[in-house]
Amino acid sequence: MYAITGATGQLGRLVIQALLKTVPPEQIVALARDPSKATDLSERGVIVRHFDYDQPDALAPALENIRSLLFISSSALGARLAQHRAVIKAAEAANVEFVAYTSLLFATSSSLNMAYEHVVTEGMLRDSGIPHALLRNSFYNEVFLSIAAPAIQQGVIFGSWGQGRIASASCADYADAAAVVLTDQDRSTRTYELAGDTAFTMAEFTAELARSTGKPIVYKDLPKADYRAELEREGIPAAFAEIIADNSAGSAKGALYDNSHTLSRLIGRATTPIAATISKFLS
Numbered sequence: 001m002y003a004i005t006g007a008t009g010q011l012g013r014l015v016i017q018a019l020l021k022t023v024p025p026e027q028i029v030a031l032a033r034d035p036s037k038a039t040d041l042s043e044r045g046v047i048v049r050h051f052d053y054d055q056p057d058a059l060a061p062a063l064e065n066i067r068s069l070l071f072i073s074s075s076a077l078g079a080r081l082a083q084h085r086a087v088i089k090a091a092e093a094a095n096v097e098f099v100a101y102t103s104l105l106f107a108t109s110s111s112l113n114m115a116y117e118h119v120v121t122e123g124m125l126r127d128s129g130i131p132h133a134l135l136r137n138s139f140y141n142e143v144f145l146s147i148a149a150p151a152i153q154q155g156v157i158f159g160s161w162g163q164g165r166i167a168s169a170s171c172a173d174y175a176d177a178a179a180v181v182l183t184d185q186d187r188s189t190r191t192y193e194l195a196g197d198t199a200f201t202m203a204e205f206t207a208e209l210a211r212s213t214g215k216p217i218v219y220k221d222l223p224k225a226d227y228r229a230e231l232e233r234e235g236i237p238a239a240f241a242e243i244i245a246d247n248s249a250g251s252a253k254g255a256l257y258d259n260s261h262t263l264s265r266l267i268g269r270a271t272t273p274i275a276a277t278i279s280k281f282l283s
């Protein structure tokens, strides 16, 4: 049986959708912090089990009879290490045969501060001895929609993205890749650097947004500290503002760029360009 953590999240739901194309629902276990959010999945025949990273003792029983686990990284940035350790220990205790983990593009050499928790988690997986695949995802196209919405209102995008090229792909592209890896007969330990086929600078993203909305929108590049201050001025909590500013400044140095086309090869089709995600958002 296949199990997916974070099954009620954006990525988890799309992975289950992708799996259902080839796997009978009774072979899929949706692991949910709040099973009441997954009633639509149980109505489709998917098995739903309670799975809260913060309740370590309950995790191994929830993994009973699971051969392949998609471990979607926790959304609790900065507090993930204890949670991730608990999930990997539970997978060991439950004799899970294979784990696919959603990491970050080029995690071990990434300049992004958020890489740290992924690198440590990758090390925990290595130490566990469980055969595993590292799905080192670049950013989702959808991440940039949170920049687009206020920009359409205000006519400006601030950031420290510089001339860095961003090779993002849609969340559905990464979900399809996770489903392919999870159902593959290959149980060898391996790493995938996953990114979009096409890349853009933030100035190009801004121009595409202006073109598709017909509104004047400009990009204003700022030093990292100024961008962080701007985010705080807009009401974003300091710790989160630091993460966003760090991602932006890291991207200026190429942290979100990859040209290997590994993702499109894995899913057997081109990845979704940012313009298509913008267009879907606006319609």
Ligand SMILES: NC(=O)c1ccc[n+]([C@@H]2O[C@H](COP(=O)([O-])OP(=O)(O)OC[C@H]3O[C@@H](n4cnc5c(N)ncnc54)[C@H](OP(=O)(O)O)[C@@H]3O)[C@@H](O)[C@H]2O)c1
Pocket: 005, 006, 007, 008, 009, 010, 011, 012, 032, 033, 034, 037, 051, 052, 053, 054, 072, 073, 074, 075, 076, 083, 102, 137, 138, 139, 140, 143
């Ligand atoms: N590559 C990127 O651009 C990108 C962007 C955003 C996030 N991420 C990473 O990728 C992961 C998946 O992305 P996403 O868009 O699907 O995020 P999401 O929509 O926020 O979903 C996160 C999932 O994790 C679950 N979760 C949170 N805390 C948990 C806990 N203590 N125990 C068990 N489950 C817990 C959530 O459960 P609830 O439904 O109960 O909240 C939800 O199902 C994120 O968690 C984050 O690590 C990557």
